[in-house]
Amino acid sequence: MKALFTYDYGKENMDRIRALGYEVMVVGETVIENNPQINQVEVLVCYSPFKRLDVGQMKQLRFIQLSSTGIDQLPDNLDRDVQVANNRGGYSVPMGEWTVMRLLELYKDADYFFTQQKNRKWAINTSIQELAGKRVAFLGTGTVATEGARRLAGFDMTIHGFSLSGAPKDCFERVFPMDAAEDLIGGYDAVVIALPHTEKTHHLVSEKFLGRMKDQAVLINVSRGKVLDERALLLHAPRFKGIALDVFEEEPLKKDSPLWEVPNLLISPHNSWVSQRRNSRRFELIYSNLQRLKEGRPLQNLIDVERGY
Missing domain, CATH: 3.40.50.720 (NAD(P)-binding Rossmann-like Domain)
Incomplete structure (x- = not known):
């Protein structure tokens, strides 16, 4: 053969x-x-x-x-x-770890400290937050989401998932049907996109969806860029505590993309899957x-x- x-x-x-x-x-x-x-x-x-x-x-x-x-x-x-x-x-293990890293970076304001170190400036930041007590929703309950949820279990967070069927899944306290996500998403502090890109998931995270997320929420995408409407994200980004995108609608991300200029957005070049x-x-x-x-x-x-x- x-x-x-x-x-x-x-x-x-x-x-x-x-x-x-x-x-x-x-x-x-x-x-x-x-x-x-x-x-x-x-x-x-x-x-x-x-x-x-x-x-x-x-x-x-x-x-x-x-x-x-x-x-x-x-x-x-x-x-x-x-x-x-x-x-x-x-690639689910490194992507699960990446999700934890980004949540910690955003809630602990890691970029602030990197900038302070670069400028040799000593200044305490009193605005950083704990993960404990936060509510996180995973869009998708496949292997990537499961490994992320497994690793977040030790942070005393409420961890829910949304899937096509809404069937119970290990590592998630509750799983809801994806059809309910838009109505329920406002109850979460952090949202992690971990879905494949299909005809049904294209721009699932739409302007309407983003509009229903709570103020000062965190948004992470480690799956496929086209699940998220990037134009709509530009409108809602100022309301969010932070955003971390590892995937984009068009890759590589063009140098003139307005996403580069979003101050509370962490960008990485589709790198979350990499490990030794x-x-x-x-x-x-x-x-x-x-x-x-x-x-x-x-x-x-x-x-x-x-x-x-």
Whole structure:
């Protein structure tokens, strides 16, 4: 069985894949293009080569293993018979930690102290707040939200979630249906967006939604930029205690974006997923799924392309 990787996981790991019985090719996403050899592969392990690679020409393709959690990059002409798996859970631990970090930075006014240190100025800040007693709502109760909620449990916060079904979930004291979020969101001190981008979640956090959030609330987005209406955010940002965005509607964020000028906004370049263990976690999922494919066993993290997750 022929497998095409767009990232080299090192000789030792690639030899493990070959030992499963795969004929392995490695071609980087910046140089990849269709040719007779590539068009014969049955397995594609990648992030987003689809601007250069036409999967419509790959008639033998059976399975795509994505290295990302999101699937926005999948092409429209993908054959419905091709199975697709994502890296759900692979980045959730560092993203959960990132959520805690941003909450602490915003409530403890970390930027103030960084600025004071840079200016060699000694001045106590009496406006910082505790996380204890705060109410936080996660939009989404998947692995990213769950790891964030798990880590916030030690801060004596009230932790609620909103999901499509509203079904109970570990690490959340209560879970409500997403349809109720707009009506209930005003009762929370902090809101964390942890949703995939789909047709239904596009601009879910709208001007109306933001308008119903309480004054001096904190807003964090670690999932997908298009879930949040950035133009509406610019209107409501002055009411909030702080905002932390790791994802944006258009990436990279343009230098002339007005978001750079929002004083209470922390910007990071889609970095929350990074940790020293990212490649090892990612490869172990890849290895497991390619082993399962060879053995005819059910694959992990299969997604429904039409639903978007």
